[in-house]
Amino acid sequence: MxxxxxxxxxxxxxxxxxxxxxxxxxxxxxxxxxxxxxxxxxxxxxxxxxxxxxxxxxxxxxxxxxxxxxxxxxxxxxxxxxxxxxxxxxxxxxxxxxxxxxxxxxxxxxxxxxxxxxxxxxxxxxxxxxxxxxxxxxxxxxxxxxxxxxxxxxxxxxxxxxxxxxxxxxxxxxxxxxxxxxxxxxxxxxxxxxxxxxxxxxxxxxxxxxxxxxxxxxxxxxACDKLGAKPVKSAKTPVIFSPEVSGELMELLSYALSGENLWKNKSWLKGKQGEKIFSSKVTIIDDGLFLKGPECFAFDGEGVSSRAKVLVDKGVVKNFICDSYYGRKLKKGSTANSRRDSFLSPPSVGPSNFYLLPGHKSQEQLIAEVSSGFLVREALGMHTADEISGEFSIGVSGQWIERGRLERAVSGVAIAGTLRELFSRVAEVGSDLKFYHNCSAPSVLIEEMEISGS
Incomplete structure (x- = not known):
């Protein structure tokens, strides 16, 4: 001990x-x-x-x-x-x-x-x-x-x-x-x-x-669900991301909605405020008072009172997260998004509880709507994605869907694209919001994506 x-x-x-x-x-x-x-x-x-x-x-x-x-x-x-x-x-x-x-x-x-x-x-x-x-x-x-x-x-x-x-x-x-x-x-x-x-x-x-x-x-x-996993043939097909994976995608998206990155010209959303960039199903909130999120706290890393902010409203980019410094730079004021990983480094801009607003359908209901498609349960290589451009190419595994049912385990396939393209193709957002970390989302149904397999 x-x-x-x-x-x-x-x-x-x-x-x-x-x-x-x-x-x-x-x-x-x-x-x-x-x-x-x-x-x-x-x-x-x-x-x-x-x-x-x-x-x-x-x-x-x-x-x-x-x-x-x-x-x-x-x-x-x-x-x-x-x-x-x-x-x-x-x-x-x-x-x-x-x-x-x-x-x-x-x-x-x-x-x-x-x-x-x-x-x-x-x-x-x-x-x-x-x-x-x-x-x-x-x-x-x-x-x-x-x-x-x-x-x-x-x-x-x-x-x-x-x-x-x-x-x-x-x-x-x-x-x-x-x-x-x-x-x-x-x-x-x-x-x-x-x-x-x-x-x-x-x-x-x-x-x-x-x-x-x-x-x-x-x-x-x-672990048992992954047994017998095999690649599938390359195809364009509906894809459902489980909360574990959609949360990782949200973390990647959070960089583009950072006021610091906006000021430094490192956000692919620069100049897009007020524009409809994503699907109407996409509403993104950052809320330091959200009790279901791990970053729920009365104030941020500078002592500014936490509050909820709508960053994307039904696909329209509305706001960017800022601390006091970048809030002044952008003439927006702080959004209570000063974060401290520890006392060893100065505070910096970061999301509090950053999440995709859930819909009303369970993951099972989303699966039932897919005649043939892919449920992605794990992603490999998300850390290699380009935060500035929003481009990604990752390995994925999960289960193949046929006639609205999970049929077999899948591995050894990859998906690639951009966050802008992916979130513009959101057909449904599930109800199963779960915070594995401070950036989170429910299951998300993408109307069509290209998967690279055997």
Missing amino acids: KTRAKITMEPENLILDLEKILKGIRLDEWEIYLVREQGTAVEVKEQNIESFEKEDHLGLALRVSQGGRLGFGYSTDFRGASLKNLVAGIFQRMKESDTDPDIVFPENDGQTINLPEIYDQSFTERTDKDKIEKAMLTERSAFETDSRIKRVRECEYQDSLKEVWILNSRGLNRKGISTTFSLSVSALAEQGMDAQISSEFDWSFQYGMLSPQSVGRGAGTK
């Missing part, structure tokens, strides 16, 4: 110490970002504990501006001398940066947003035994799915309690808290000489909402 030492300094006291230092220096603006994360990670294998780790760490990030120059630094050492050295180091590096009149931190918007749903008050009451059993039950459920499941890998339980403080010299002062719980597992199915592996993942803000049985069975079922 690995355990990190618990934090001994109270975050509020650290903030007071740093405020005193900053207020004693001639600065145009300053911003303090403090994050504390506590969590557990358990991995089991064959009903034994493979690894068990607990952590409790506190990280500080500081941004300051003077004369139109921006400086950034971070630390995990909170002694008085170290904090002074942190500020001095930022000042030294800041002298080498360019001046920019749009470097302005956000003001306090006066909003108070309470989200009790994203914080499980029983977090600290959950025993290590409970967490280990969640992981072990997930593994058992995967094995019990089908006799063809021969091995289970990477069966993990993770949890995290995250507390965030953001305050700046313009009167902004925010604090937020959330909990996250997740289960993940990979199952290997074998039949004769054929072996196939598949994974399942689920998360929740609430411990009690995690279902080890559904996660384990999900991985097992997917």
Whole structure:
């Protein structure tokens, strides 16, 4: 078992110490970002504990501006001398940066947003035994799915309690808290000489909402469904993307709807605002308050209150996501889309809960509407897609559809195209929205795509 030492300094006291230092220096603006994360990670294998780790760490990030120059630094050492050295180091590096009149931190918007749903008050009451059993039950459920499941890998339980403080010299002062719980597992199915592996993942803000049985069975079922997979002949055919794959496509699309990329001429949607680019079935929303999304939080990485934005409305491009800086550059204002992956790097523009508005038909109903087509359940090589042009060429696998039913497993085929073309051909959007990460979509039926097979 690995355990990190618990934090001994109270975050509020650290903030007071740093405020005193900053207020004693001639600065145009300053911003303090403090994050504390506590969590557990358990991995089991064959009903034994493979690894068990607990952590409790506190990280500080500081941004300051003077004369139109921006400086950034971070630390995990909170002694008085170290904090002074942190500020001095930022000042030294800041002298080498360019001046920019749009470097302005956000003001306090006066909003108070309470989200009790994203914080499980029983977090600290959950025993290590409970967490280990969640992981072990997930593994058992995967094995019990089908006799063809021969091995289970990477069966993990993770949890995290995250507390965030953001305050700046313009009167902004925010604090937020959330909990996250997740289960993940990979199952290997074998039949004769054929072996196939598949994974399942689920998360929740609430411990009690995690279902080890559904996660384990999900991985097992997917693996068995892939057995006997073969290529199909090249064809133009209707294609249904499952939520796992449509979510990856949405992540790729999010780059084109970034205000930062728009400003830097790296978005293929530049100059398209107000135009109908996609199918009328396509409505895209970014909502930092959406309770079904993992990025639900009261405020963004700069402390701006989260809210919902319609970026694409029935195929028409309406808006781009921005933080305070690029909001000023584009004369649009912040859309509460400043994101921080950690305290180790400055905030940047990014989606919160970015999703395709679901329709009313289940995946089964979409399949029933296809006389002959392809259900894509996995994609390989999405990371090779061109974010700037929206072009992609990926390997895919799934199941072939005949007469509205799933007929056989398919692998060894590829699809290629552009996001503009793909989303303009959306015939139906399913109702099965599921967030595997912060960019998500339900099942999506494309009226026709060319698949390259045997």
